[in-house]
Amino acid sequence: MTEKETKNWEKFFRVTNSDEFDYAKFDPDATPGLSDREEAKAIQAVNTERMHDLQERLYAENKQALLIVLQALDTGGKDGAIRTIFGPLNPQGVQVTSFKVPSAQELAHDYLWRIHQHTPPKGMIGIFNRSHYEDVLVVKVHRLIDEKVVRKRYAQINAFEDHLQENGVKILKFHLCISRDEQRKRLQQRLDKPDKHWKFSRNDLAERARWDEYVEAYQAMLRNCSPASAPWYVIPANKKWYRNAIISQIVADTLAKMDPQFPPPEEGLDKIVIPE
Ligand code: AMP
Ligand code: MG
Numbered sequence: 001m002t003e004k005e006t007k008n009w010e011k012f013f014r015v016t017n018s019d020e021f022d023y024a025k026f027d028p029d030a031t032p033g034l035s036d037r038e039e040a041k042a043i044q045a046v047n048t049e050r051m052h053d054l055q056e057r058l059y060a061e062n063k064q065a066l067l068i069v070l071q072a073l074d075t076g077g078k079d080g081a082i083r084t085i086f087g088p089l090n091p092q093g094v095q096v097t098s099f100k101v102p103s104a105q106e107l108a109h110d111y112l113w114r115i116h117q118h119t120p121p122k123g124m125i126g127i128f129n130r131s132h133y134e135d136v137l138v139v140k141v142h143r144l145i146d147e148k149v150v151r152k153r154y155a156q157i158n159a160f161e162d163h164l165q166e167n168g169v170k171i172l173k174f175h176l177c178i179s180r181d182e183q184r185k186r187l188q189q190r191l192d193k194p195d196k197h198w199k200f201s202r203n204d205l206a207e208r209a210r211w212d213e214y215v216e217a218y219q220a221m222l223r224n225c226s227p228a229s230a231p232w233y234v235i236p237a238n239k240k241w242y243r244n245a246i247i248s249q250i251v252a253d254t255l256a257k258m259d260p261q262f263p264p265p266e267e268g269l270d271k272i273v274i275p276e
Pocket of ligand 2: 074199201
């Protein structure tokens with residue numbers, strides 16, 4: 001993969017506001033730029049090394065943070081992506097937060113309250129498994145808020161993300177896009193394998209029945225919350241190897257652009273000898 005092709009990748013999957021992003025035209029099976037699993041694994045291995053080194057610098061520098069937001073329909077692969085891509089990093093430098101149905105205490109506050117508590121501090125990589133975007137996705141699909149409020153929330157989320165980025169938290173947002181048929185296969189696998197039963201919930205079927213409404217909600221969100229400063233990346237995620245290679249590439253490139261530096265050493269270290 002040449003430098004130029006890599007850059008195209010990043011552009012290829014980036015959503016822009018002016019783009020009328022069309023979910024129906026997006027192919028979750030596509031693997032542009034990569035021919036097979038072996039090539040993808042090799043690219044991922046290189047990126048794991050890069051992320052590992054850059055994460056240590058980020059931690060040592062202690063001046064900026066990276067927040068990675070993962071959103072997908074059920075079985076989209078958020079858990080697998082986190083395990084496979086970020087598993088090899090130093091756990092001291094990474095914090096993962098999974099957002100579930102809000103608690104009574106969380107519901108008593110504005111929807112960003114619980115989110116802000118988990119944004120990564122300086123030096124850390126934060127990973128959101130679901131996020132504030134649930135509040136314009138599942139909440140919209142179930143009509144817990146009306147369209148006027150949804151539109152206000154797009155603006156509030158854009159402002160919130162601006163605020164974070166202006167305060168040293170770089171944001172990367174990935175939507176793992178799978179097809180309806182791939183979801184069927186993955187749900188069926190959860191039923192077929194006893195050690196995956198814990199991941200299956202009858203509620204997943206009720207949500208699956210609302211597939212079209214979710215697609216509509218995702219499409220509106222992707223179009224409205226992709227300013228140039230914090231765009232969404234929509235990743236074809238039917239093939240896990242492709243998903244992992246692309247995300248690792250974009251994360252490693254982003255960390256490299258953040259260019260974290262080791263702090264300057266104390267003066268005179270070269271004269272110190274550790275006494276017996
Ligand atoms: P899972 O990720 O499979 O553990 O499921 C978490 C569940 O929590 C999903 O069904 C989400 O839709 C739901 N959830 C997460 N955030 C919210 C939210 N803000 N409002 C309502 N449901 C949510
Ligand atoms: Mg689930």
